[in-house]
Amino acid sequence: MPYSLTALDPMDSRSLSTQLADQLRDLITSGEIPPGEPLPAQSELKATLDVSDNTVRAAMAQLRSEGLIDAHRGKGVFVRQPQVVRHVSSTRYSKQRDGQHNTSAFTSDLGVMWDQYSVESTFRQVKAPALVSELLQLGDEELVLERFSVMRAGNIAQQVRSSYFPLSLVKGTPMMDPNRQPVPGGVIAELEALGLVVTTIDEEVQARMPTPTEAHLLRIPAGVPVLAVTRVGWAGERPVELVSEMVLPADRIRLHYRIELQPTR
Amino acid sequence: MPYSLTALDPMDSRSLSTQLADQLRDLITSGEIPPGEPLPAQSELKATLDVSDNTVRAAMAQLRSEGLIDAHRGKGVFVRQPQVVRHVSSTRYSKQRDGQHNTSAFTSDLGVMWDQYSVESTFRQVKAPALVSELLQLGDEELVLERFSVMRAGNIAQQVRSSYFPLSLVKGTPMMDPNRQPVPGGVIAELEALGLVVTTIDEEVQARMPTPTEAHLLRIPAGVPVLAVTRVGWAGERPVELVSEMVLPADRIRLHYRIELQPTR
């Protein structure tokens, strides 16, 4: 153990557990305890620092909530490994249209091919919820097609999303077929096949902690937030698609946007 | 108290504290305990559910880490109020160039005027760190101007960022003046005044939990992540500015991007 811990001070304004968490955090962020390496056992910390079991555990809980460590029963507490980061670029949309048509937004995101991932979708016809109705500029009581999808790669979910389409636009089209297989080019290509050429996409990005359901589905460990993207696809002045929320685990994903500035008039 | 709690089951696969957290979460997300309202006192939960003090506290810790509640010593535990969300749009960049020039990216973000916020910056000349050197395409040992800024509005920090400029481009210019006041039009306008017209901006968005320093500076409560944006400004083929990290509290901020699709060839 090349590092050492200093005694805790009951007179310090910080609590004992916070002092311990601060020390361990320094060791982790400075690289003295590198990713994948174990922290000293909780029983050892308890003995060396002469504090109670629960005090040590409180420090661990703090570091876990910051996403710095993973604990494994029977093995130990380990510095979390950085994940392989997948870059989700906004250029995915234009790439779809350059004649290739072998990727959708999701596959180009992941840099994987069609047979390496799966999408599971469920469909419903529902009255548009308030947010959907507003963003799609629908009348009261108007119906929408709701599509809830889970995208998996390597058998673990990478993304969940719920999408909405005005029913008047997609009724009777192949988009209504619940057994429809994923289409090359993704939703944008599907819509284009219906004569709805998407010209503009608005994306609104927020971050928050996952719900327990999301954390379970996407295998999100403690202390890792999600990126939640709300997207509206426009065909000219008409909103034709709404992804009310696309939820991505933030430890594996970065979003990339390129902004071209207009030359000064 | 219009709602009620059901007894906890020691035989349930979930722990007692998780069962309690789940019950309370349901009450919160369903609106039965609306934002701003207090939860039952921990002493009351302890008595009604016949569990230990620490068990109740564990449930509270869980909900706090999800960003659902705020606890106040001497008062109680309250459902967290939704924050006023500020939309940071990528169109802020083009707006700066339409002749107005009275806002920078930050002020247009907040929808506030110049005298309502303050920026505090510190400057250094340093050898470019590895990431900076790579993204700015610098040679080894090349120097950069580092600018660390804290933006405040209403006296509370809204954003911290560190920016880097190749020293060869800004040496001897007004950008080096540590006492320089904020400039209308922001960094982009500053660079343009030096003959460096930024034509393209790349933004990479990630989310993570704040460091304790960030949490303190930006007044980020428990269970709220930050959005961290890495930005590169290009003048033609040449990278002229790097914001290595712009850190924003995710409960107050959403990022908006508009993507214009090219018509099919």
Add this chain to the structure above:
DNA sequence: CAGTGGTCTAGACCACGCT
């Protein structure tokens, strides 16, 4: 089996807000 982390209890003391 010994060692790891996870949960729970009972009891103590402290810091803060309100009346």
Add this chain to the structure above:
DNA sequence: GCGTGGTCTAGACCACTGT
């Protein structure tokens, strides 16, 4: 002063991983 949440202790039992 009383009720609130925050920290800490000592001790118990459980669940999992390794030898």
